[in-house]
Amino acid sequence: MEQTIKSARKMNHLVKGLILAYLLTGLSLLLLAFLLYKMHLDEGKVTIGIILIYVISCFVGGLFVGKKAGERRFFWGMMLGLCYFLLLTAVSALTEPGITQGWRGIATSFVLCMGAGMLGGMIA
Numbered sequence: 001m002e003q004t005i006k007s008a009r010k011m012n013h014l015v016k017g018l019i020l021a022y023l024l025t026g027l028s029l030l031l032l033a034f035l036l037y038k039m040h041l042d043e044g045k046v047t048i049g050i051i052l053i054y055v056i057s058c059f060v061g062g063l064f065v066g067k068k069a070g071e072r073r074f075f076w077g078m079m080l081g082l083c084y085f086l087l088l089t090a091v092s093a094l095t096e097p098g099i100t101q102g103w104r105g106i107a108t109s110f111v112l113c114m115g116a117g118m119l120g121g122m123i124a
Contacts (some may be wrong), residue, residue, distance in 0.1 A: 010076065013068035017080050018087070021061030028053040054109065055116040058084050062120025069121070077121020078114055085113040
């Protein structure tokens, strides 16, 4: 019974960490869009900005989850990165059918999200 309560509490922290990560992503993407509008950034700079936003958001979410979890922090940070990636991929697939990024880009996003979340959890 006590173990179930601990697991539910950790899942609750994971959801809160995901919300934090996506809020940070949304605000950062708005800032990037404003910079794109004002500074007329080229595609390469925008792509780098988007990747940095994903990594920083997963890292911050991993920090939050790792700090709240207390034990096996790297695992919970990695789980946050996995959930972030899966939700991001699902929303992308629903809004734009077909894989435009290719498997290489998807695999890179997967590794970056998981790695950043795990690193955030380990540092927490």
